[in-house]
Amino acid sequence: MGDRDENKQDAGRAGDAQIIPLNTDGRADGAPSARPVRRRGSRAQAGVPARRRAPARDQPAQGAPAGDPVDMGPPDADHPVPAQPGDGPDLAGGGDDTDGSDNPTGAAIGELEAALAGMLAFLRRRITGDYVIDEHGFDADLTEHLLAPLLRPVYRDYFRVETRGLENIPDTGGALVVANHSGTLPVDALMMAMAILDHHPAHRNLRMLAADLVFAVPFLAPFARKIGNTLACQPDAERLLRAGHLVGVWPEGFKGVGKPFRDRYTLQRFGRGGFVSAALRTGVPIIPCTVVGAEEIYPMIGNARSLARLLGLPYLPITPTFPWLGLLGLVPLPSKWFIEFGEPVPTDGYPPEAADDPMLVFELTDSIRETIQHTLYSLLMQRRSVFF
């Protein structure tokens, strides 16, 4: 879409802008009578005219005066797969390959080509700044095209995450996912986001609420915002929920993620129940979520408290591998993970003033905490071992 708008803009900016669809210059270059021969020929032959065509395609662009916007077909670059069939007669051979089910190499090549074209289009968008971020700084383009492909193998092959209860997450509308927090580094949040993005039928993005420390740390701060974090505070939580986003919150915070290994799988205090009042105010369901496996990725056997205080960090972990092995110590242990999304707890049945009733807020907080703790125990019972 963005590319098409850009085309219009370009055309509007300079009245003499030339828009050269990919198939026209192919036609302009080759004699039409020769084409059927080429198409019937082997793929090696088909490559020859295609190669000959390439410089011709560049010519109008070079010949055009500097600054004259020449649009060279980003429409198909942005949507690589559907663009293929209509990609000009010369490439019909390639199109046939992708269509023909009897030619598996051709199909694989088509896929590869589409993937590479998608990658190029992504790079172009990044270089020219042609993407949209929302008001919280969430960059869907980066998350879906760079972060997700990087995390996918970690999710699937490294932690072998088994996700259950995705049907409890609504396809549309606001919902608050409340989960336990563990693992020294918040990898569990990323894996939950991956589970929902990849395996939920609506492929929703999980918008995460993070502590203010995250937004003060160089490099981490912009990264966190781009992948969908925002500050864990009432205004931001309510704004996201009202806008119909799926919001993830880890009420244990640093107490949970930075707890010593001996306390694994015991839930810490659930903050002050701010997440419950946010859900009550916006009337969205609360979905308890339980993550098993994250506790073992960086077993925190010690905490360099004084150094942490010096650096302004809530804790500084000492694990069996960190800091002894240096950066290598940052490689997580390959534990086997389970993520279970529980039954949603509706909050729209309460009167509007319920959010200001501390007793109700505490009760709901406790019941959600209980639910997660019970699920933790039952998942641990089902787990054969930490690593399998």
Added chain:
Amino acid sequence: MRPRRVLVTGVARPLGAQVAAALAADPDIEAVVGVDTVSPDTIDPDADLGRTRFVRADIRHPLIAKVISTTEIDTVLHLNVIATPLGAGGRTAMKETNVIGTMQLLAACQKARSVTKLVVKSTTSIYGSSPRDPALFTEDTEPRALPTAGYAKDAVEVEGYVRGFGRRRPDIAVTVLRFTNVLGPQVDSPLARYLDLPVVPTVLGFDPRIQLLHSEDALAVLMRATREDHAGTFNVAGEGVLLLSQAIRRAGRPGLPVPFPAIGALGGAARRLRLVDFSAEQLDLLAHGRAVDTTRLTTVFGYRPRYSTVETFDAFVRARELRFTVDRELVSRIENGLLGSLRNRCLVGPS
């Protein structure tokens, strides 16, 4: 109540001049009086203020009271809160114009029986920028870190005096408009100059969200505030946000990440060389960014900016004819070249 006799402070600046000219073009308005320390001609010889009567006066002196009473002003537009020390002749003069000038103007308005409306141009920088702030500031958000220096601090003080004034004269409708960074073809703001640099220095490890307002929208909002009664405080900004890195890319500029301590020194050097007027309080903005909620502007004030932040920026890039260092067309061309060779290879390769 429809305004009939309008006083505009700061008419020598582009926005003030535009507002004065637009008001002067309105036949319903009897008189437009422009006040500034310098004549608008000295800054922009092409400025056409129509039938605006220009009074060369310093709002820091009680003379302003005489101007208001003799011309029987009913609407006062206070646009003279200056953001750049360079434009005002140094930080001390800027602070005096901003704070003492506002105090004098408000004192004059309080005495004048004819005044019924006051419109003050403020800034969203009064919210400051910190990692502990919510993603969007509403008009009621209590900022975590009040600005401690510069323009933003002046604006905080100005708003404080304006609130006090509102309490003393509840019969006067006071509109405070908190503008975000205004960009436009003619606007010469610190941000515009900053983005005009061939290599744009950024804070290493941070990528702030920025929000922009097109100068046409700024003008339209001021006109609406003058013509109609909309008492209250409103954030004024274009829809959506841009990341600084994204803006730099859209302008085709290379960014130059500089570690936080060094960028202060760099800013100081640039200021001394008069390249960019970049003050310390803008450093926080460069690190943590700032975005405001404009719901109240659209629902209560009843104005939806015509340009979004991205459109404002693109219009600015086009109008300035920024020299592209990284050319968009070139990037597209390279992509297509690569795609072409990729296809060739795919077709040739496996056979």
